[in-house]
Amino acid sequence: MTSPQLEFNRELLGKEFPSGTFHVEKEQILAYCQAVGETSPIYTDDEAARRAGYRSLVAPPGFSNLLVRATGRPNIGLKFSATTMHASQAVESFLPIQASDTLEARTRLKDVYAKTGRTGTMVFIVWETLFTNQEGKTVAAVSSSFVHRPRHPGT
Amino acid sequence: MAKENVRYFEDVELGEELGPLVKVPTTEAVRQFCSVWDPEVGASRFTDEATARKEGLPHALLPGIMNMSYLITLLTTWAPAGQVRKLDTVFRQPVPHNKSVRLVGIVTDKNVVDGENRVECDVSLQREDGEAMVTGKAVVILPSRESR
Numbered sequence: 001m002t003s004p005q006l007e008f009n010r011e012l013l014g015k016e017f018p019s020g021t022f023h024v025e026k027e028q029i030l031a032y033c034q035a036v037g038e039t040s041p042i043y044t045d046d047e048a049a050r051r052a053g054y055r056s057l058v059a060p061p062g063f064s065n066l067l068v069r070a071t072g073r074p075n076i077g078l079k080f081s082a083t084t085m086h087a088s089q090a091v092e093s094f095l096p097i098q099a100s101d102t103l104e105a106r107t108r109l110k111d112v113y114a115k116t117g118r119t120g121t122m123v124f125i126v127w128e129t130l131f132t133n134q135e136g137k138t139v140a141a142v143s144s145s146f147v148h149r150p151r152h153p154g155t
Numbered sequence: 156m157a158k159e160n161v162r163y164f165e166d167v168e169l170g171e172e173l174g175p176l177v178k179v180p181t182t183e184a185v186r187q188f189c190s191v192w193d194p195e196v197g198a199s200r201f202t203d204e205a206t207a208r209k210e211g212l213p214h215a216l217l218p219g220i221m222n223m224s225y226l227i228t229l230l231t232t233w234a235p236a237g238q239v240r241k242l243d244t245v246f247r248q249p250v251p252h253n254k255s256v257r258l259v260g261i262v263t264d265k266n267v268v269d270g271e272n273r274v275e276c277d278v279s280l281q282r283e284d285g286e287a288m289v290t291g292k293a294v295v296i297l298p299s300r301e302s303r
Contacts, residue, residue, distance in 0.1 A: 031187070032188075035184060035188040035191060035224075036188065036224040036225060037178060038224070040231045040232075062227045086218075087246060089219055089243075090244070
């Protein structure tokens with residue numbers, strides 16, 4: 001799917017690199033829940049989470065998206081002047097993330113490809129980040145796709 | 156959790172509707188969301204009209220991951236005892252601040268895979284006139300009545 005004419009650092013394709021260590025704070029989970037109106041007890045009430053069998057407050061499934069915002073990604077050196085927009089994102093939760101967990105993130109450049117439509121050529125960059133917890137278990141995967149569209153005069 | 160609040164796998168029917176859930180993403184809520192990952196929230200396309208316009212956007216917009224978080228609240232409200240296993244979203248249009256959005260969904264499939272009770276749903280975040288700005292597919296794992 002990768003277009004041969006695109007100019008970027010191809011050595012990064014498929015390569016996985018460490019992209020951050022995160023200590024999950026209870027306050028951060030609660031602030032997240034308050035910002036989006038999440039009210040389910042296991043995400044907002046420590047006692048309810050314990051009664052449901054968890055060690056501590058559980059982070060809602062979208063929480064790993066937030067951590068991805070804080071992960072470092074290398075500059076792939078794409079030669080394409082454009083406006084960047086978030087095109088799509090998928091989050092997958094395998095095990096609950098809980099307060100006081102320590103997560104390691106590993107990120108890889110999954111794909112870079114171009115599509116040409118009515119408005120011209122667009123370039124898509126796809127990243128994938130995996131999170132493992134302090135027990136070495138993979139808890140979540142996040143795939144993010146960004147589209148680079150050419151800027152039109154006047155925009 | 157009180158048993159009467161639990162949505163069981165056996166009780167879910169194909170075509171069952173989720174929501175609607177209505178939210179008004181105020182500028183303050185967007186700033187609060189951004190501050191969870193960056194306490195020093197500065198001017199960005201998410202928090203500042205002028206910055207957004209400078210970047211060629213029609214207005215300041217909600218972060219894509221905030222839209223996803225809203226869709227997840229639709230799922231957790233529908234099934235508080237369920238686990239959202241996956242949410243795959245496409246951001247079709249920038250979502251503006253301070254205009255109400257409708258969160259809706261529909262059950263499209265249910266099956267048991269590796270002992271897990273999976274319910275698949277199509278979800279969307281819509282403008283008041285019903286046009287979808289964000290669409291997605293979700294998988295939610297629900298408890299079974301048999302394992303009560």
